[in-house]
Amino acid sequence: MIRDTWRIVRLGLKSLMLHKLRSALTTAGILFGVASVIAMLAVGEGAKQDALERFQDMGVTNLIARSKKPAETATSNSQSLWSALSYGLLYAEADLIQASLPTSVVARVREAKRPMIRGEHFHTSIIVGTEPSFLELTNMQVREGRWLGDIDDRRLANVCVLGATLTRLLFPLENPMDQTVLIGDDDRYRVVGVLSEQGRTAGAGSTPYDECMFIPLHTHQRRFGDVNTTRSGGSFSRERVELAEVKVKMPSSEDVAAGAQVIRDLLAQRIEETGDVLVTVPLELLKQEEESKRMFNIVLAVIASISLLVGGIGIMNVMLATVTERTREIGIRRALGAKKKHVVQQFLVEAGVLSALGGVVGVTLGVGLPFLITTWFAQKTIILPQHVMLAFSISAAVGVVFGLYPAWRAANMDPVEALRHE
Amino acid sequence: MAVAADGRAAVAQTAVAAESRAVSSNEIIAEFVDVHRHYKMGDNVVRALNGVSMKVSKGDYLTIMGRSGSGKSTMLNLLGCLDRPTRGEYRVGGRDVSKLDDDALSNVRGHEIGFIFQSFNLIPQLTVLENLEVPLFYQGRVGAESREKAEYLADRVGLGQRLAHKPLELSGGQQQRVAIARALMNDPLFLLADEATGNLDSNTEAEILDLFDDLRPDGVTIVMVTHNPTVAQRADRTLWLKDGEVEKLVTNADRADAAPTEESL
Ligand SMILES: Nc1ncnc2c1ncn2[C@@H]1O[C@H](COP(=O)(O)OP(=O)(O)OP(=O)(O)O)[C@@H](O)[C@H]1O
Ligand SMILES: [Mg+2]
Numbered sequence: 001m002i003r004d005t006w007r008i009v010r011l012g013l014k015s016l017m018l019h020k021l022r023s024a025l026t027t028a029g030i031l032f033g034v035a036s037v038i039a040m041l042a043v044g045e046g047a048k049q050d051a052l053e054r055f056q057d058m059g060v061t062n063l064i065a066r067s068k069k070p071a072e073t074a075t076s077n078s079q080s081l082w083s084a085l086s087y088g089l090l091y092a093e094a095d096l097i098q099a100s101l102p103t104s105v106v107a108r109v110r111e112a113k114r115p116m117i118r119g120e121h122f123h124t125s126i127i128v129g130t131e132p133s134f135l136e137l138t139n140m141q142v143r144e145g146r147w148l149g150d151i152d153d154r155r156l157a158n159v160c161v162l163g164a165t166l167t168r169l170l171f172p173l174e175n176p177m178d179q180t181v182l183i184g185d186d187d188r189y190r191v192v193g194v195l196s197e198q199g200r201t202a203g204a205g206s207t208p209y210d211e212c213m214f215i216p217l218h219t220h221q222r223r224f225g226d227v228n229t230t231r232s233g234g235s236f237s238r239e240r241v242e243l244a245e246v247k248v249k250m251p252s253s254e255d256v257a258a259g260a261q262v263i264r265d266l267l268a269q270r271i272e273e274t275g276d277v278l279v280t281v282p283l284e285l286l287k288q289e290e291e292s293k294r295m296f297n298i299v300l301a302v303i304a305s306i307s308l309l310v311g312g313i314g315i316m317n318v319m320l321a322t323v324t325e326r327t328r329e330i331g332i333r334r335a336l337g338a339k340k341k342h343v344v345q346q347f348l349v350e351a352g353v354l355s356a357l358g359g360v361v362g363v364t365l366g367v368g369l370p371f372l373i374t375t376w377f378a379q380k381t382i383i384l385p386q387h388v389m390l391a392f393s394i395s396a397a398v399g400v401v402f403g404l405y406p407a408w409r410a411a412n413m414d415p416v417e418a419l420r421h422e
Numbered sequence: 423m424a425v426a427a428d429g430r431a432a433v434a435q436t437a438v439a440a441e442s443r444a445v446s447s448n449e450i451i452a453e454f455v456d457v458h459r460h461y462k463m464g465d466n467v468v469r470a471l472n473g474v475s476m477k478v479s480k481g482d483y484l485t486i487m488g489r490s491g492s493g494k495s496t497m498l499n500l501l502g503c504l505d506r507p508t509r510g511e512y513r514v515g516g517r518d519v520s521k522l523d524d525d526a527l528s529n530v531r532g533h534e535i536g537f538i539f540q541s542f543n544l545i546p547q548l549t550v551l552e553n554l555e556v557p558l559f560y561q562g563r564v565g566a567e568s569r570e571k572a573e574y575l576a577d578r579v580g581l582g583q584r585l586a587h588k589p590l591e592l593s594g595g596q597q598q599r600v601a602i603a604r605a606l607m608n609d610p611l612f613l614l615a616d617e618a619t620g621n622l623d624s625n626t627e628a629e630i631l632d633l634f635d636d637l638r639p640d641g642v643t644i645v646m647v648t649h650n651p652t653v654a655q656r657a658d659r660t661l662w663l664k665d666g667e668v669e670k671l672v673t674n675a676d677r678a679d680a681a682p683t684e685e686s687l
Contacts, residue, residue: 007564014547332543335504337532337560337608339525415504419539 012350015322016357026318027358029311034362034395035369036307040300041387042370044293046380051289057200058282062137063248063259065089065097065267067241070276084227084238087276093267094246100262101248103255107134108217109245111204112224116213117182118170125166126204126212127183129220137247138198140209145177145193152192153216160189164197165210181213187223189215204244256283308394311358312402319351319406330410331418340411347410351403352396359395363388450516451611451643452478452501457510457520459496459666470496472666473510478612478645483638485654486647488663494647495616497663501645502535502614503527515611532560536605538646540617542597544589550576550600551585557608568607575603579633595626602633612643619653631656 016023058064067088091108098106110129115122128134135147143164152159160181167176180188195209203209215223227240250259260281270277323330330343367388370381459471470493478484486494499505500512503519506527512520519530531537536557544553554572555564576582579599581592589597598618605613619627631653634644646657654660655674662669 004559004562004564007559011548018547328543329545332539332545333556333560334528335502335531335537336557336604337528339528339560341525342560416499419504419543 008346008349009353011346012353015326015350016354019322022318023354023357026314026354027361029314030308030355030358030395030398031311031362031365033304033308033311033398034359034391035366037304037391037394038363038366038383038388039369039373039381040304041391042366042381042383043373043379044297044300045382045384045387046370046374047296048290048293049382050380051286051293055282055286055289057139058280058285059137059139059249060283060286061250061253061256062282063250063256063263064245064280064282065248065263066245066278066280067243068276068278069239070274084240086240087274088241089243089246089267089270089277091242094243096266097246097248097263100266101250101259103251104259105133105137105249107131107137107247107249108243109134109204109247110217110220110224110242111244112220112228114183114224116166116170118179121170121172123166123169123211126207127220127224128204128209128212128214129217129224130214131217133249134214134247137249138209140198141196143194143196145191147193148214148216153218156219156222157216158187158189158219159192159215161193161195161214162191163195163208163210163212163214165208166213167194169211183223189213253283256281260284308398311355311395312398315351315355315399316402316406318354319347319403320409322350323347323406323410326410327413327418327421330413331415331421334413334415335419343411344407347407348400348403351406352399355399355402356392356396359392362395363392366391449480450477451480451514452645453511453513454500455511455513457500457507457512459493459500459505460508469666471500471507474663474666474668476661476668476671478643480611481638481641481643482612482659483634483644483657484646485657485660486645486663487649487651487654487660488669492663493666494663496666498614498616498645498647502537503530528560532557533608534611536608536610536613538598538601538605538613538615538618540620542589542594542601542621544597544600544604546589548588549585550581550587550589550592553589553600554585554604554607557604561608571607572603575606576600578606578637579603593626594622595629598622598626598630599633602630602637606637606642612645615644615646617647617649619648619650627653 069085070087094106094108098104107130112127112129113124114127115124116127130148131153132148132150135142142161145161147161148159151157162170162176162181170176170181171179176191176194179191181191182188195214198208198210200210201208204212226242227238229236229238231237248259248263250256260279263279264271267277267279271279333343333346367383370383373379374381454474454476457471457474458469461468461470472493474493474497486497488494496505500507503514503522504527506522507520510520511518514530514534519527522530537543544550545556548556551569551572554575555568558564558568558571573582573585576585579602581596581599581603584592584596584600589600592600598621602613619630622630627650634642635656638644644657646653648654658674660672660674662672
């Protein structure tokens, strides 16, 4: 059985060798089809992994409600000089969220933009006031020293933890531990810890956490207050914001949808009417991204199918020519006792061998292509063995499918006619 | 299956088996009973064969002659189970094959018939050995047995040293010898040859006809279409066709001892 199969395959190879160039050109269609299937799957897999990592950073079990300055309206313009524009999340709302989601972990976040000074070094960035749970919610690591504790908050201690980039900017040469950073004229904060590099672009708004300074929530509230005055041109604008952000971590990803619903219900008026709160659910974003990836994947699949289809048509074309050229051989074989099924088998195997040869070269090319894509377009690619197997199987299947009709034609020739054929 | 150490021994055994099939030397191995083959050409019907009855006995050497268009090839195609009669009965080894389906006819061709063609019809991309193995391949009998048999028959036709050659590396006469060896690979009931020497010069023709004579003592039966009276002379009998009917059946004088005389049917 195996010996006979091998014999048929060898026969197919021999017949293909009769027309080397023609066979080689025919395999090109399959070759590029297979290579593009592998490359596309590798790009798709890479992009998927990329998205997964990105949202995993944000925390797939997290929910984030963030204060946002509402779009300016006529009323806000006509405000008197000293009255403050009040918007965003309130302490009371954070308490309500925490009470409504008892199984969750909540971190309140305040933000203030200030110049920070250390000797002759100077940097303007965000000072984040937050609770101890913040570290767990953002998956950040303490590189040196410690993170903020409850006791710091209760004592309204002037202690801080620095992001990695900020540390480099303020303490390029010294060890920052137990040194002080000066904010404003006389507000000094003792450095109790330094964070590991986090490497993300977003954090406190558009400022990465690596560039931020972290202090206890109530220290922040006491030192900077809720009202913030900025001067632009000749006029002052005053804003009153209690909390910049409330981060909520649900026990598991199954609870995320319900948690999001609770928060959206609680903040419905703010989200829909005043528009000063934005709720972000990383898990939803991940799902949306997967949704849009699906469209992308469909497009890729269509393109790959088209190139395989073209390859398959090429194979069919060549097999039809082969069958016509070898009509006499078919007649001889039939006279010597070959049944129709034997003729079908012979030409199907030949078509299969032809496209599998294209498949082998296509796999080689397809495995190389993603490396080029990664180097040239900085697009992450991942080659999975099952994808390579899939692409190769498709190539062999294409040969068989498109070889069917020519093989059928060969088998159904009248033996007498076939023998008379020149 | 035990592999015989000697190819000759294996073939000798099958020859004995073939012999034991023959109840008597007059055993009828192929028989036409009022066979018709009509072709519809639009409104016309071409009666290529029109009621032919004839018998081939074991060991026979029969030639078929007749003018062009008299139905010789049509008759040979029917004898070779490549075609089915429109009407009438065709028995191979006592079994009516005129109504068999395509697969069953393929089996009859594969097991009972050996074909020799005017233009040799070896498969060009295969070696001599592989060409010889083709008939047994379709019976699932390729292996040590088929190889030994091929070697033995190649020797028998004088081409034992050419097994690895491709057909195009051989002369016409050599190719036809390979074709004859191939036709014998399945121990057929009879050989069918359509103008087997038509493409060969007269010396080579004589060699091939000598080879046929050599093979006859092994119990080989031959039916051959020819245009050449000298070729026909070397057979036992000649069947003359005219317009799809048997005109006469002539027993050649110098062969009269080899087969029963049958002047008419
Ligand atoms: N497939 C076919 N369709 C229609 N008519 C056919 C077909 N095959 C043969 N014939 C006709 O049948 C008749 C007998 O043909 P056949 O080929 O048997 O003659 P032949 O004796 O072999 O002739 P030649 O000596 O020229 O080979 C001819 O009239 C031929 O035209
Ligand atoms: Mg003819």
